[in-house]
Structure formats: C-alpha cells, structure tokens
Amino acid sequence: MGQIxxxxxFAKALKKEGVEYVFTLNGGHIYNLYEGCADEGIELIDFxxxxxxxxxxxxxAKVTGKPGVCIxxxxxxxxxxxxxxxxxFQAPSPMIMVGGNAGIFDHLRGGLQDFDSATFLKxxxxxxxxxxxxxxxxxxVSNAFRAATSGIPGPAYLEIPIDIVNGVTEEENVKYPDxxxxxxxxxxxxxxIQKIVDILKDAERPMVLAGSDVWWCDASEELRQFVEKIxxxxxxxxxxxxxxxxxxxxxGSLGRRYGLVKSDAVVLIGTPxxxxxxxxxxxxxxxxxxxxxxxxxxxxxxxxxxxxxxxxGDVGAIMNQMMESLDDSSYQSKGTAWVxxxxxxxxxxxxxxxxxxxxxxxxIHPMRLVKELRDVLDExxxxxxxxxxxxxxxxxxxNINKPGHWLDPGxxxxxxxxxxxxxxxxxxxxxxxxxxxxxxxxxxxxGFDVESFVRFKLPIVCVLGNNGAWNQTTxxxxxxxxxxxxxxxxxxxxxxxxxxxxxxxxxxxxDPNEIKPALERAFASGKPALxxxxxxxxxxxxxxxxxxxxxxxx
Numbered sequence: 001m002g003q004i005x006x007x008x009x010f011a012k013a014l015k016k017e018g019v020e021y022v023f024t025l026n027g028g029h030i031y032n033l034y035e036g037c038a039d040e041g042i043e044l045i046d047f048x049x050x051x052x053x054x055x056x057x058x059x060x061a062k063v064t065g066k067p068g069v070c071i072x073x074x075x076x077x078x079x080x081x082x083x084x085x086x087x088x089f090q091a092p093s094p095m096i097m098v099g100g101n102a103g104i105f106d107h108l109r110g111g112l113q114d115f116d117s118a119t120f121l122k123x124x125x126x127x128x129x130x131x132x133x134x135x136x137x138x139x140x141v142s143n144a145f146r147a148a149t150s151g152i153p154g155p156a157y158l159e160i161p162i163d164i165v166n167g168v169t170e171e172e173n174v175k176y177p178d179x180x181x182x183x184x185x186x187x188x189x190x191x192x193i194q195k196i197v198d199i200l201k202d203a204e205r206p207m208v209l210a211g212s213d214v215w216w217c218d219a220s221e222e223l224r225q226f227v228e229k230i231x232x233x234x235x236x237x238x239x240x241x242x243x244x245x246x247x248x249x250x251x252g253s254l255g256r257r258y259g260l261v262k263s264d265a266v267v268l269i270g271t272p273x274x275x276x277x278x279x280x281x282x283x284x285x286x287x288x289x290x291x292x293x294x295x296x297x298x299x300x301x302x303x304x305x306x307x308x309x310x311x312x313g314d315v316g317a318i319m320n321q322m323m324e325s326l327d328d329s330s331y332q333s334k335g336t337a338w339v340x341x342x343x344x345x346x347x348x349x350x351x352x353x354x355x356x357x358x359x360x361x362x363x364i365h366p367m368r369l370v371k372e373l374r375d376v377l378d379e380x381x382x383x384x385x386x387x388x389x390x391x392x393x394x395x396x397x398x399n400i401n402k403p404g405h406w407l408d409p410g411x412x413x414x415x416x417x418x419x420x421x422x423x424x425x426x427x428x429x430x431x432x433x434x435x436x437x438x439x440x441x442x443x444x445x446x447g448f449d450v451e452s453f454v455r456f457k458l459p460i461v462c463v464l465g466n467n468g469a470w471n472q473t474t475x476x477x478x479x480x481x482x483x484x485x486x487x488x489x490x491x492x493x494x495x496x497x498x499x500x501x502x503x504x505x506x507x508x509x510x511d512p513n514e515i516k517p518a519l520e521r522a523f524a525s526g527k528p529a530l531x532x533x534x535x536x537x538x539x540x541x542x543x544x545x546x547x548x549x550x551x552x553x554x
Contacts, residue, residue, distance in 0.1 A: 001171040006134045006164050009174060010098075011036030013141035016176065019069050021045050021427055023056035023420070027073020029100025029113065029162045034071075045423065045456060050077050052449045054084020055420025057095040058155075062239065062407050062421065063382065063428045065218065067094040067148045074100035074162075075113030082124070083414060085155045089124040090412040091212070091239075092297075094153035096144050097121075103163035104132060118159040127156035134167040135174050142177040149181065152297045153216055185217075186313035188294070188321055195309045196267075197325045199290045203265035205338045206232040207289075209256070209277075212239035212410070213270025213296045219316030220244070220403045223269065226319045229326060231333035232267070233259050233342040237276060240269075241406040246399035250339055254396070255346030257284070262342075265290040268307075269315050272300040274411060280305025294318050357397070363536040364512045366390055366465055370397040370437075372515040373463055376523065378433045380405065382425045386418025387439025388472040390465030392541040394437045416445030423449070426458040433523060438464040439471075440489055447495070451502045453528035461522045462530040464495050467537040475540030491534060499530035508532045 004012075010033050014022070022037055023045050024030075034044055047053050053070040060068025072081045078099040088095050102111030121128045127147030131140045137160070144156035200206060208230075214223050220243040227234045227250050235256040236243055244251045252259065260266065266289045273280040273293075280303075285291075291307040293300075294315050301310035311318055357371035370393050377383070379401055385391035385408040400406040407425065409417045422436040438447065443464055453460050468491025474484045499506035505525035507518045515533065522529035 003168045004171045004174070005032060005168045006137055006160065006166060007032030007036035008039060009134065009137045010141065010160070011040040011042060013138040014042060014069065015040045017145055021060065023047065023053040023068065023070040025050050025053055025072060025077065027077050027100060029074040030071050030165060032165045033098070045427065047452050048449050049446060050080035051083050051416060052420040052446050054081040054097060055087070055417045056424045057097065058084060058088040058091065058093045059407060059421035059424030060428065061093045061095050063404050063425045065404070067096050067145060068424060069096045069098070071098045074102060075115045078115065078117040084420065085121065085157065086124045087409055087412045087414040087417055088155040091410040092152055092154040094148040095155045096148055096158070097155060098158045098160060100165065101159050101161040104161045105163055118157065121157045125157045126154040130159040130161065131164050134164055135169040138174060138176050142180055146181055185317040188311040188313045188318040192309055192311045193321045193325050196292050196311070196322055197329055199265055199292060199308065200230055200326065201329065201331055203290065204334055205263045206230050206265040206267065207259045207263040208232050208234040208267045208269065209271045210234060210240040210243060210269040211237050211271040213315045214243045215239035215403055216296065217314045217316045219319060222316040222319040226323055229323055229333065231336060231339055233339050235259070237271065238410055239404070242400040242403045245401050249343065252342060252346040254349035255342050258345045259342045260284050261286055263287065263289045266292065268293040270295060273304045360512050361536065362510065362512065363534050364515070366393045366535045366539060367397065368512050369465060369515060369533050369535060370394045373435070373519060374398050376516060376519045377435065381433035381435060382429060384418045384421045384425065384436040386415065386436060387442040387465065388470065389540050390439045391437055415442040418442065419446040419449040422460045423452060423458055426460050435461045435463060438462055440464060440466045440468065440495065441470045443495060447498065450499050450504060450528060450530060454503045458528055459526050460528050464530060464532050465535045466491055466495060466532050467535045469537050471537060471540050472542065476542060479542070491537065495532040496530055499528070505529035510534045
C-alpha cells in the first residue's frame with residue numbers, strides 16, 4: 001500500500017466524515033494538513049483571526065446540524081480560538097478544533113510555540129487529546145467526532161504535533177474506524193411520559209417554550225404537531241427560532257410574559273430556566289403552574305426552579321411518545337379560547353411598535369431599521385445577530401421561518417461570533433440571502449473578516465447599527481443615574497469605508513427613507529455588502545416604552 005504522511009492521513013479521515021470545508025488561519029505547524037485536505041477535495045476557508053475560524057466551525061454546525069472543523073496553528077493560534085470553542089461548549093454546538101504543537105521529540109526543549117493545549121482546553125471541550133502516533137490519526141479523528149456528536153453535542157479538540165503532522169507510516173498499519181457511531185435516539189421514561197399526559201389532560205391554559213434542543217434533535221415537525229394537538233401558545237428562543245413558520249397561528253413573539261403569568265401548565269422543551277426566564281423567579285410564574293421540562297441534558301432540568309416532571313432524552317422522540325400517549329388516553333384539547341387570548345395580547349404588543357417602526361426621526365430609530373430589514377428579507381433568509389441592543393431589536397421584529405435560520409451566540413453572549421457564523425451560513429446555503437446584524441461594538445471585534453467575505457465571494461449583507469456606544473451598558477448605567485464609563489465609541493466612524501476598501505459594496509445611511517433602497521441595492525449587488533446605519537444612541541431596548549427586560553426574545 002505504500003507510505004502516507006500525517007497530513008494526508010488526517011484528510012482521509014475527515015473525508016470519511018463527509019467534511020466539505022475546513023476553516024483556518026495558516027501556520028507552519030499545521031501546513032501539511034492543508035496539503036492533505038487539498039488533495040482530498042476539502043476546501044480551505046482561511047480568515048484573518050483564529051477566533052473567526054472557530055466561530056465558523058460552530059456556525060457550520062448551527063446551519064447544517066453537522067460538526068464544523070477548524071484548524072489553527074500552535075500556541076497563540078490555539079489561544080486565539082479559545083473564545084470560539086468556549087462559545088460552542090456553552091451553546092452547546094458540535095465542532096472539531098485541531099491545533100498544532102511543537103514536536104513530541106522536542107517537548108520541554110524550548111520548541112517554538114510548545115504549549116500543552118490539550119490540557120488547557122479540557123474544561124471547555126467534551127474531548128481533548130494529543131495524537132502521539134501517525135498511524136493512529138484516523139482513530140483520534142473518529143473519537144473526536146463521536147464525542148462532539150454523542151449525547152449532548154459540544155466541541156472536541158485534537159492536538160497534532162508537527163512531527164506527527166509531517167511524519168509518515170506504512171498505510172497497512174493504519175486502522176480506519178467504521179460503523180463506530182449510532183443514530184439511535186434516547187426515548188423518555190414511559191412512567192414520566194404518563195405523568196406529563198396526566199398534567200396536560202387537566203390543564204386549561206398550557207403553554208410551550210421551545211429552544212435549541214429542537215434544532216439539534218431535528219424535531220421541528222414534532223414540535224408543530226405537539227403544539228397543535230394540545231392547542232397551546234408557543235414561544236421560541238435561541239436555535240429553536242424558525243422551528244415553526246412565523247405565520248403559525250399558535251406562535252407568539254412578544255406575549256410570552258403574559259402567557260407565562262396566566263398559564264397553569266408550562267412545557268419547556270430544550271429551554272433551560274436561566275436568565276432568559278428570570279431564573280425561575282415567582283414573578284414570572286405567579287400561578288405556580290405545573291412545570292414540565294424536557295431536555296437533552298439532565299443537568300439542566302430543575303435548574304433554579306423545581307419542576308413537576310423532568311424527562312431526559314431526544315426531544316423529538318419524547319414529543320412523539322407524548323402524542324401517542326395523549327391519543328391513547330383519548331385526550332381532547334380545551335379549545336381555542338386560550339390561544340386566542342394570548343395571541344390577542346401578542347398582537348396588541350406588536351401594534352404598539354407600529355409608530356416606532358414608522359419613525360422618520362434622525363438619527364434613525366433602531367425599530368425603523370429592523371422593520372425595513374424585515375420587509376426586504378426573503379422567506380428563507382438566514383439572519384445572524386452579533387451585537388447587544390441592535391440584535392435585541394432585530395429579534396423582536398424579524399420573521400424567521402425555517403429551522404437553523406437564526407444564529408446568535410446563545411447563553412455565552414459572545415460578541416464577535418457573527419463573522420464566522422455568516423461565512424459558514426453562506427457556504428452552506430449558496431444563492432440564499434444571508435444577513436448579519438452587527439452592533440458597532442461587535443463589528444470592531446471580528447469585522448475585519450469582511451475581507452474574507454470578499455476574497456471567497458460570499459455575498460453576505462452586513463447591516464451595522466452605528467450608535468457610537470456599547471449601548472446596553474451605556475443606557476443601563478445612565479438609567480440608574482450612574483456614570484457611563486468606558487462605554488462610548490465614535491459615531492463619526494464611517495464603517496462603510498472599511499468594506500469599500502476591501503472591494504465590497506458599501507453605503508452609509510443617515511436618512512430613514514433611504515434604508516430600504518440601500519438594502520435592496522446591497523442584496524442586488526451580488527457582493528459582500530455593508531450598510532453603516534447611523535441610529536439614535538439615546539434609544540435602548542431596556543428603556544423603550546418602559547418595557548420589561550424579560551420581554552427580550554433573543
């Protein structure tokens with residue numbers, strides 16, 4: 001069979017996993033991995049910062065459901081990418097990160113960028129190991145993919161020292177793992193399924209909150225059927241957004257608090273009781289409703305508030321079990337009155353936004369900006385949120401119609417994730433609209449990678465809300481009568497010139513009546529585009545109309 005080197009052996013292992021793209025920033029320790037990938041037809045997408053490469057690997061998982069792969073060089077290449085892998089760990093999202101290192105033979109001799117990255121990354125990965133022999137590279141790759149995709153998804157890390165990357169072995173000594181993963185689903189305990197059925201049979205005002213587990217379990221259809229069977233209002237967050245079409249009659253966006261306060265049974269599907277649910281405080285659950293929580297991760301069940309029934313497993317399989325048991329018990333929903341009540345409130349809250357969305361004020365009202373964006377997005381557009389205040393406005397107004405078409409950092413709240421997410425989304429969905437909503441603060445972290453959009457001809461439209469501040473902090477502090485210290489940027493910064501210098505389409509927008517035409521030109525350009533939209537720095541989501549922070553839907 002002949003000899004094979006570590007780079008080509010690694011690439012063959014990736015090819016067996018169906019990997020199409022590798023996200024990276026080059027370095028000498030890892031270069032031979034590129035040679036292997038190129039020869040196996042795996043395309044290299046290189047960025048200007050390792051953090052963006054890591055975010056792109058997670059972004060690939062968020063839009064395809066399959067692990068993305070990034071390769072970074074030794075030492076600072078790995079540490080630069082830690083933010084991205086930590087975000088994937090918190091999300092949780094399956095991805096594989098590969099890092100270089102000095103040679104095993106040179107360990108502790110002062111080799112260039114010698115660093116024990118495998119130990120360093122153990123706290124924020126499901127698997128973190130160093131490959132010590134060339135012929136075992138495929139085994140380690142298979143273990144990394146298995147760890148990333150089994151049970152609760154998450155990131156896995158492989159450290160491959162340079163003497164393993166460049167080393168050779170007889171191919172007859174290589175074992176290529178096969179049939180080493182199962183796609184079987186974990187069903188819920190039947191006893192607990194029956195407890196849920198008993199609660200739902202008695203419930204007059206059931207409500208459903210669904211989150212990221214619905215996406216990772218590919219369970220959007222099961223969610224639709226379940227919500228319709230019990231005829232409950234449903235609210236979506238995180239990667240759950242898009243699980244139901246925005247026009248579904250049971251789907252609300254702004255009436256969540258109203259529904260929670262009045263419900264007598266709440267079904268949480270892939271939704272932890274974290275800051276987004278006020279940590280389960282009584283003010284959000286004053287009726288003390290029966291609480292049902294269905295999660296992939298048992299550690300999240302009952303976090304911050306006692307639950308009446310907690311079920312662990314694949315949320316799609318569990319919803320099927322619940323529906324079958326409801327049918328077996330001759331379950332009948334209590335009619336449409338409850339859904340209509342919540343949706344009436346939801347509609348009233350949306351109508352209250354009409355004046356702001358039609359505002360002709362200058363600087364531009366952020367609600368006008370996101371309304372105009374909503375009106376030009378296609379039915380199947382993918383939207384990435386990367387910012388604070390402006391993303392909260394966007395999440396309030398934009399319609400997301402398909403699973404995996406809204407990407408934000410999740411619980412980690414990691415600004416700067418959007419550039420990598422957007423690149424991955426456009427690669428996964430060529431010919432479809434991909435739009436990233438940046439805050440001006442978030443853009444400063446990884447926005448230079450709009451150059452990568454241009455270089456790879458990715459027609460991503462970037463909409464930047466320029467308010468010259470880290471505005472959630474600024475307005476929050478000022479609203480409490482404090483001083484806004486180290487929270488301001490320059491609103492005079494013309495971000496459009498950055499994209500112009502990179503060779504993309506760009507415009508600076510200061511007139512609200514020019515937002516829609518500028519958006520239409522950006523999408524029609526066929527190029528990466530950036531609109532620098534100057535918005536009112538004195539308007540923040542938290543202070544808008546006195547609305548509660550608990551209404552934030554990101």
